[in-house]
Amino acid sequence: MKAATARQGGGRRDGCAWQPRPGRRPRPSAAAPRGPPGTVPPGAAVERGPLRHGSPWRRRGAAAMAEQEGNGEDGAVAEIEKKIIEAFEVFDHECNKTVDVREIGSIVRSLGCFPTEAELHELLAKVEEEEEPTGYVHLEKFLPVMTKVLLDRSYRPIPEDVLLHAFEALDENKCGYLTKDELVKHMTEEGEPFTEEEMEEMLSNGLDPETNTVHYRDYISMMIVEEPEDLPQ
Amino acid sequence: MVRSSSEQSCFCFCSLAFKAAVLIQRWYRRYVARLEMRRRCTWRIFQSIEYACEQDQIKLHNFFSYLMDHFTPSSSKERDFISRMFISGESFKEAELEKYCDYESMEVPDSYTGPHLSFPLLPDHATALLEAFKQKQQLHARYVLNLLHETRKHLKQLPNISHVSTCYSEEVTVCGDLHGQLDDLFLIFYKNGLPSPSKSYVFNGDFVDRGKQSLEILIILFTFLLIYPKEVHLNRGNHEDHMVNLRYGFAKEVMQKYKVHGKKILKMIQNVFCWLPLATLIDQKVLVIHGGISDTTDLDMLEKIQRNKFISVLRGKKRKESNRNVEIQEVNGEKNAEADPAGNEALPSLPLQPRPAQAPSMANRLEFSRWVRQTVQEQIEWCRRLVDISESEDEEPTYSSMVSLTDLDAPCWTRQEEWKQILDILWSDPMPQEGCRENTVRGGGCYFGPDVTAKILEKYNLQFLIRSHECKQEGYEFCHNRKVLTIFSASNYYEIGSNRGAYVKLGPDLVPHFVQYQANKAAHTLTMTQRISRVEESAFRALREKLFAHTSALISAFKAYDKDNTGRITLSNWATAVESVLHLGLPWRMLRPQLVRTTEDGMLEYKSWLDDLAMEQRSQERIQSSLLEVIYRNRSNLETIFRIIDRDHSGLISFEEFHQTWKLFSSHMNIELTDDGINDLVRSIDFNKDGNIDFNEFLEAFRLVKQTQACLQLQNRERESRDL
Numbered sequence: 029m030k031a032a033t034a035r036q037g038g039g040r041r042d043g044c045a046w047q048p049r050p051g052r053r054p055r056p057s058a059a060a061p062r063g064p065p066g067t068v069p070p071g072a073a074v075e076r077g078p079l080r081h082g083s084p085w086r087r088r089g090a091a092a093m094a095e096q097e098g099n100g101e102d103g104a105v106a107e108i109e110k111k112i113i114e115a116f117e118v119f120d121h122e123c124n125k126t127v128d129v130r131e132i133g134s135i136v137r138s139l140g141c142f143p144t145e146a147e148l149h150e151l152l153a154k155v156e157e158e159e160e161p162t163g164y165v166h167l168e169k170f171l172p173v174m175t176k177v178l179l180d181r182s183y184r185p186i187p188e189d190v191l192l193h194a195f196e197a198l199d200e201n202k203c204g205y206l207t208k209d210e211l212v213k214h215m216t217e218e219g220e221p222f223t224e225e226e227m228e229e230m231l232s233n234g235l236d237p238e239t240n241t242v243h244y245r246d247y248i249s250m251m252i253v254e255e256p257e258d259l260p261q
Numbered sequence: 262m263v264r265s266s267s268e269q270s271c272f273c274f275c276s277l278a279f280k281a282a283v284l285i286q287r288w289y290r291r292y293v294a295r296l297e298m299r300r301r302c303t304w305r306i307f308q309s310i311e312y313a314c315e316q317d318q319i320k321l322h323n324f325f326s327y328l329m330d331h332f333t334p335s336s337s338k339e340r341d342f343i344s345r346m347f348i349s350g351e352s353f354k355e356a357e358l359e360k361y362c363d364y365e366s367m368e369v370p371d372s373y374t375g376p377h378l379s380f381p382l383l384p385d386h387a388t389a390l391l392e393a394f395k396q397k398q399q400l401h402a403r404y405v406l407n408l409l410h411e412t413r414k415h416l417k418q419l420p421n422i423s424h425v426s427t428c429y430s431e432e433v434t435v436c437g438d439l440h441g442q443l444d445d446l447f448l449i450f451y452k453n454g455l456p457s458p459s460k461s462y463v464f465n466g467d468f469v470d471r472g473k474q475s476l477e478i479l480i481i482l483f484t485f486l487l488i489y490p491k492e493v494h495l496n497r498g499n500h501e502d503h504m505v506n507l508r509y510g511f512a513k514e515v516m517q518k519y520k521v522h523g524k525k526i527l528k529m530i531q532n533v534f535c536w537l538p539l540a541t542l543i544d545q546k547v548l549v550i551h552g553g554i555s556d557t558t559d560l561d562m563l564e565k566i567q568r569n570k571f572i573s574v575l576r577g578k579k580r581k582e583s584n585r586n587v588e589i590q591e592v593n594g595e596k597n598a599e600a601d602p603a604g605n606e607a608l609p610s611l612p613l614q615p616r617p618a619q620a621p622s623m624a625n626r627l628e629f630s631r632w633v634r635q636t637v638q639e640q641i642e643w644c645r646r647l648v649d650i651s652e653s654e655d656e657e658p659t660y661s662s663m664v665s666l667t668d669l670d671a672p673c674w675t676r677q678e679e680w681k682q683i684l685d686i687l688w689s690d691p692m693p694q695e696g697c698r699e700n701t702v703r704g705g706g707c708y709f710g711p712d713v714t715a716k717i718l719e720k721y722n723l724q725f726l727i728r729s730h731e732c733k734q735e736g737y738e739f740c741h742n743r744k745v746l747t748i749f750s751a752s753n754y755y756e757i758g759s760n761r762g763a764y765v766k767l768g769p770d771l772v773p774h775f776v777q778y779q780a781n782k783a784a785h786t787l788t789m790t791q792r793i794s795r796v797e798e799s800a801f802r803a804l805r806e807k808l809f810a811h812t813s814a815l816i817s818a819f820k821a822y823d824k825d826n827t828g829r830i831t832l833s834n835w836a837t838a839v840e841s842v843l844h845l846g847l848p849w850r851m852l853r854p855q856l857v858r859t860t861e862d863g864m865l866e867y868k869s870w871l872d873d874l875a876m877e878q879r880s881q882e883r884i885q886s887s888l889l890e891v892i893y894r895n896r897s898n899l900e901t902i903f904r905i906i907d908r909d910h911s912g913l914i915s916f917e918e919f920h921q922t923w924k925l926f927s928s929h930m931n932i933e934l935t936d937d938g939i940n941d942l943v944r945s946i947d948f949n950k951d952g953n954i955d956f957n958e959f960l961e962a963f964r965l966v967k968q969t970q971a972c973l974q975l976q977n978r979e980r981e982s983r984d985l
Contacts, residue, residue, distance in 0.1 A: 107833045114848035118301050122693045137294030138851070144287050186288045194281040219282030222289075230289060233790055251292055251790075 105175065112174045115139050116167055125167040129156060132165055136174065141183035145220040151177070188252055195244035205241040300793050302851055304734070306800040307755040309845040310807060358532060362525045364406035378404040380411055382487045387455070390484055394443065394477045402522035405480065409529040412483040415490060416536035421568050422560065423494045423541040425461060427769040433461045433543055436764045437729035437737075437748035438498065441472025441511070444780040445752055445762050446481065452776060453764065456485045456493045463541050465729045465748065466498020466551030466687070470509035472751070476518060479530070497537035497568075498551040499687040499705070499730070503527065535569045539686055546724040546771055553689030553728050553745075554717050555707040556697040559682060566679045690731060691745050711741040718744060724771060736763025736777045752779045756799040758792035801855050807843065808856070809874045814842045819867040829864040832857070913953040916940075 115138055119131040127135065132155070133148050143151065155169045177183065198214050199206055206214075208231065215222045215230065222230070234247040369377070375398045376389040390400070400408075425433055434453055439446055456462045464482055469475035486493045499505060506512045506527075515530070516523040540563065541549040548560075688706025695710040714726065725744045732754045738747045752762030763777045808815065818838035822830045830838070835857070836849035857865055920940075947954050 103833075110833070110836075111850045114850050115298070118298060118305070118848050118851065124694075133290070134294040134297045137291040138298035142287050142291045144283060145290075185291075186284060191284065191288055194284040197277050197281040198285075214278060214282050215286065218279050219284075219286050222286060226289070226293070229293065229789060 105179070108175055108178050109171060112139065112171055112178070113167065116170060120167075126164040127170075129161075129163050129165050132170070135170075136177070136183075139174070139178065140185065141177065142185050143183040147183060188248060191248055192245065195248070199244070204245065205239075205243045208235055208240045208242070211242055296790065296793055298851065299797055302848060303793070303797045303800040304755075304759075305847055306804050306845075306852075307759070308732075309847060310803050311755075358528065359410075362406055362410070362529045364403045364410070367401075367403035367406070367522075369401050369403055373401055374398070375400055376404075377401075378408060378484075380407065380487075382411075382484055384457075384488055387481070387484050387488055390481060391447075391450070394474075394481070395447070399518060400480055402519050402526065405476075405519070405526055406522070406529060408480060408483055408487075409526070409533055411487055413529070413533050413536055415487055416533065416538070417569075419536075419538050421539045421564050421566060423463075423496075423538045424545075425463065425494060425541055425543045427461075427544055427767065427771075431459070431768060433463060433767050434764055435463045435465060435543075435549060435727055435748055435767065437465050437750040437762075438467035438732075439464070439472070439478055440467055440500070440751045440754065441469055441475035441478060441514070442751045442754075442780065443472070443474035443477050445750055445778075446478055448752075448762075448778050448780050449750065449764055452778065453766075456489050458489065458492060461492040461494075463494045463543070463549055464496065465541075465549055465727065466496045467500045467729060468495075468498070469511040470500045470506060471754075473510075473514060475511045475514055476526075483533075494541050495537055496541055496549060496551055497534065497539055497687065501534040501537055503531040503534065535571060537568075539563055539568055539683060543767060544769070544771060545722070547727060547767065548717075548721070548723050549727045550686045551728060552685070552687045552706055552730045553691055554709055554713060554726070555681075555685035555689055556709065556713050556716070557681065558685055558717060560721055562679065563682055563686070566682065568683070571680060571683050688730075691728075691740050691747075693740070711744070714741045714744050727765070732760055733763075734760045736761040737765060737775055746773060753781050756796040757781050759796045797855070801852075804847075804852075805856070805874055807845075808839070809871075811842050812871055812875070815839065815871065816867070818842050823867075828868055829861075829866050832860065832863055832865060835865050835867070913955050914959070915953055916947075919954060 115135050116125075116127060119127040119135055121127075129152065132152055133143075136143060136148065136151065151173065152165075154173050155165050195206070196202070198210065211231075212227060216224075216227055231242075233251065234242045234244075236243065376386070376393045378386055378390075378400075393400070427433055434449075436449060454460050462485075468478050468482060472478075482493070482495060486495060500509065500511070503512070512527055515527050519526055539550070540560075543549065685706050688700060688703055690700060690703070690706070690708055691714070692708040692710055695712045697707050697709050697713050700706045700708050717723070718725070725746060727746045727748060729748055729750075731747055731749065732751070733747055733749045736749055736752065739745065740747070746765065748763060748765050749760075750762045750764055752760060754760055754762075758779075758781075761777045761779050763775050766774045766776070768774075815838065818841055819830050819835070820826075822834040822838060832850075832853060836853065839849050840847070857870060947958060
């Protein structure tokens with residue numbers, strides 16, 4: 029039973045043509061403090077339990093330590109499940125096997141999947157409570173759905189060269205870079221538009237402040253993250 | 262609908278651009294999610310290691326306690342020494358303290374260019390100090406001691422619970438843990454202004470340890486405390502405790518900065534700490550304590566306790582009775598010599614005499630002797646108190662509960678109860694679940710739930726609690742339905758970029774306003790990716806050290822999964838094994854890519870992996886030295902330590918005795934030393950190679966440790982300057 033806690037998340041930023049469902053909670057940026065002193069940044073208003081709590085953490089370890097079944101198929105599934113549980117628990121602040129629905133995207137993606145927002149919402153529909161959406165997702169529901177996702181290898185990663193082509197497609201003049209304005213326009217008006225925060229973060233990483241451009245080839249190589257090899261091949 | 266060709270190509274482009282955009286966004290969101298996961302894992306690593314370390318403190322206590330249980334002192338002098346070693350430091354009567362820490366005879370040489378203090382202090386002194394510390398100057402020991410004396414005099418008049426009102430100065434600023442990070446204090450003063458008649462401050466404990474400028478922070482806080490006694494309020498934190506200081510760096514800092522007078526300064530500080538108030542009440546509505554509360558928290562009791570009796574809150578743990586093998590004669594003979602003239606037979610009939618528990622049957626000799634010992638002990642202590650009622654700092658707490666006799670009309674609280682009140686206030690943490698349970702992670706205090714909070718608030722008609730004690734990413738965090746506020750003022754606590762610091766301001770409306778900051782300019786110029794990578798690197802370094810420290814336990818755990826002795830295990834088993842050894846509750850499968858670089862078809866060669874870890878840690882000697890370091894701290898009593906290890910009292914330590922003691926040590930200190938390592942250590946100490954260690958060899962070994970230490974310190978300093 030989840031203890032009722034008042035959640036005070038920050039507001040969603042609307043204004044995109046395509047409306048996502050309960051969207052990303054604006055994460056408190058780790059960059060320089062914004063806003064006038066004295067204001068409450070969105071993240072801080074959210075109630076959170078302690079990240080660690082003696083026994084539940086060890087209980088988690090214990091869950092992960094559950095004996096592995098034989099080899100072959102069973103072994104692979106058990107291993108996948110353990111991975112999913114681990115990822116889930118990282119976001120389970122209250123140690124009660126539920127996570128905020130807004131974190132599901134992070135969990136799914138950090139398990140190696142590259143879903144579109146639309147695909148993510150389809151998935152959410154399967155794991156959320158049917159009657160009343162409580163804003164939480166329970167591990168019980170999440171685990172089988174996610175296991176299937178990983179076994180079916182849905183939402184496969186995007187190879188580096190495909191990503192490069194995508195940038196090149198936006199680069200009309202084929203000059204090897206996008207101006208800030210171009211990038212902002214494409215990212216916030218097309219596809220599955222970025223929120224303001226997402227846009228800012230992307231720019232902070234990739235924008236060359238002197239020329240106000242993003243050299244996408246360099247940007248891609250800087251940002252490519254190694255894939256976990258132990259996903260089933 | 263027919264489109265013109267230009268429209269068509271435009272349409273094609275748009276559709277292509279659309280698809281491209283989706284692709285990029287898809288990829289980018291995945292990237293950010295991964296970053297978020299890494300950030301959380303990193304945070305978890307730091308926290309789990311930090312709290313696991315705090316357990317070591319308790320383990321060390323238990324270790325010495327165990328030693329004491331197995332060591333039969335041959336004289337009362339030795340018995341005293343043992344208690345004092347356990348308590349780590351001699352406690353003085355007040356007059357003795359003044360004499361020992363006398364500063365008036367200290368000369369301040371003309372060559373001294375730092376600030377000069379004269380008492381009573383003036384605001385100019387404070388500004389001079391701030392400026393001096395910014396210039397990295399050091400305050401002369403004489404002034405430090407003088408300041409500490411005056412601070413103590415002032416603190417003694419203060420009640421256990423300070424009261425602040427927002428009608429005098431319009432706003433009160435509450436700051437959390439500073440942990441020796443002077444830059445953060447400077448930043449707070451810069452942003453918020455210095456303490457003054459119109460600017461009240463409450464500093465909520467943990468001023469010292471971990472950071473490198475704990476002493477400067479203390480000096481500044483005490484100075485302002487004396488200049489503006491009505492406006493500046495200090496609460497005691499769990500790190501205002503000399504036992505904790507020994508471990509977490511403050512004691513070391515003082516000894517390094519003040520080579521001649523360091524000991525005196527530490528002695529005075531130890532005394533000052535126990536006079537710090539325990540809590541602050543703002544407008545009777547907001548309770549400010551360092552750690553938290555428990556379901557037994559009683560503000561009335563807290564107000565009446567003699568807080569200075571609790572020099573270190575880490576004492577007072579119940580000794581393990583199990584292995585004790587005590588002889589009744591020893592106790593009686595021993596204690597009678599020290600008992601007061603009234604003797605333990607003539608028990609005066611005062612109402613508060615401790616009642617002996619029901620005597621167990623004589624059949625169980627061990628039980629009986631234990632009971633006798635305890636009862637006799639209690640009676641003797643009680644008698645001592647009768648004779649020595651005037652309270653002073655030389656009180657040595659015993660391990661059995663005692664009746665507080667200083668105020669015969671006062672309610673009859675036991676020493677244990679009082680101690681628990683303070684422990685809970687200084688060490689507890691909030692939890693989301695209801696109820697109240699033991700804080701096993703820290704080893705002291707409780708976890709308290711929202712129901713406990715609600716009860717306390719109702720009982721004392723309070724609006725909310727402010728506490729510190731836990732590092733928060735944003736510098737502050739609410740919980741328990743906004744009834745508990747955690748405020749943490751040490752930014753970049755784990756590593757540059759790990760977290761912000763914050764302070765909170767309250768006006769008469771008691772609505773909190775927060776100011777956040779990060780005291781390192783470098784952090785601002787880093788991108789989020791870079792910041793996370795940097796913090797992550799630091800976390801993994803710490804984690805690898807811990808893994809290395811458990812090498813032999815890990816090997817055994819891996820071997821259990823490698824029955825055919827192939828030297829390889831699956832990555833899945835690796836994760837399970839590691840958790841079973843370290844017990845950190847970390848998501849090992851998530852962390853694996855950072856810890857295990859090379860694998861072959863999903864299998865890991867664990868021996869070479871551990872070898873790689875070892876190479877990273879560079880020197881085995883480092884582990885050995887830190888082991889010896891702990892004993893080395895007590896080197897002034899080497900002879901007794903020698904005797905502790907020499908169980909059969911032969912005057913020689915056999916390899917076996919050495920081995921046993923060291924194994925015990927390493928299990929308590931969570932430091933790994935293989936059997937080979939121990940043997941090497943023993944052999945290296947046995948200079949004349951006669952198979953035993955005599956006392957001279959023992960002394961010589963410590964002299965060598967001192968040399969190695971100096972060497973390592975040099976290495977560390979070099980490393981630090983490189984990292985900067």
